[in-house]
Amino acid sequence: MEESHSSDHSEGHKALLELEKKFNKKARSSASNIQGSQIQALTGFIQIFDQYPYPVVINAAILKLADWFRIYNNHVKYYIYRVFKGASESQLCKVINVEETVRRILPVLGSNDPTARAIALRVFGCMSVISSNNLDVHYGIIQQMELATDRIELEAAIWAADQICARSKTFPSVIFPKIVEKLQNPNTPLEIKTKIIKIFRHMHQDIGMAREAKSTCLQLLQDKTTDTQLVLVTLRTLTLLSSQVVIDRKEQVTLY
Template structure:
């Protein structure tokens, strides 16, 4: 089968999935959701069978559309599709369109919807990590949220962005430091936050700042033992990449 024929077959398969997703059977809402979840489960095979940019791009745009318009149950299953599709996301060429459709969900009043949007954006980090508007949105949710699940989602997204973008680490550093110093910040959130420092080796000045915060945590008498252990492990990971002060660390 030629490439063009395979691409046409991929588009036909996507249309079949869309038809299943949009089907409106008689019955309760849960039956409709069941059909939608079954349709979403078909995307993994679509990506693997037809890994062509035109097919992948159309599929990701469709998923982003559904994510924007669906309830939280369906949003969760769409997030699972994105999480399994990370190796295919680099083939998306209408990046701005896909990004904006997910980004609009961060304006929701529902912290669960926002949490799922943050996780989808984290999955997309391989193609959007240097987008300033997305970085700002993730940072804003990290700074402003009072919801534990949303905070964890924001940290997860920030972790993915830090791993991909040398620009994001200096931007998010002060927020992490402030939250680590805040006595009101939950210990489990602090444990997640301090691990972000392991990615801050792209910039030597930021790497030194991250190292200093970790050392202060380790040396402070009242630091929770769990946080001391995570800070030590993070220091080791940071200094394995950043070529500074290794003898002092040992």
């Protein structure tokens, strides 16, 4: 049995080397674009994960992807993001060097390119099953939520925050004040408020925070200028929150 596993590991590493070789076959004349061979190589990673579901193989593959993500252009970053998005939770949970993976991707959040930052945020959201308690990821998401002026980047930060909040016991309380601030800011676009308020459904770790989240939602509902779509999303969020926290459920029913 051990010999069989050793052989499978060896085959998995060989398959990774073949993908790396294919990825590196990049024509110099197209240095700024992504080649078909690179796309094929990147999409081949999911097949590797399925065929060789061993921690040593998946870990090596993820670290390689993290390296490429840091140094290559946004086209490559996008396809790497799709690999992370396509990987199952059980596959990602086999990553051994989570901290090192985060360390290699994190510098992209310091880039002056909002698209690159947005893709990096999406990757961290995809990694939430293994990175939900990483403080550097927490800080990076919060910082981009505060600083982002590009809508794509802001929406990516909100999505990543939602994914992390769903799995972390500490992050909801850290990001909670930032969410309230954006919801109460009259300059926050309606579309952003509609997305960000959904994060409140995760604010059930602490009874005080849950009640404050509910209070903020009720303020929005009582505001006659609140858009119909935001009202519907807010009601849905309150229902999901109350299903997790046994507070004022009868009062919640009357809101409908």
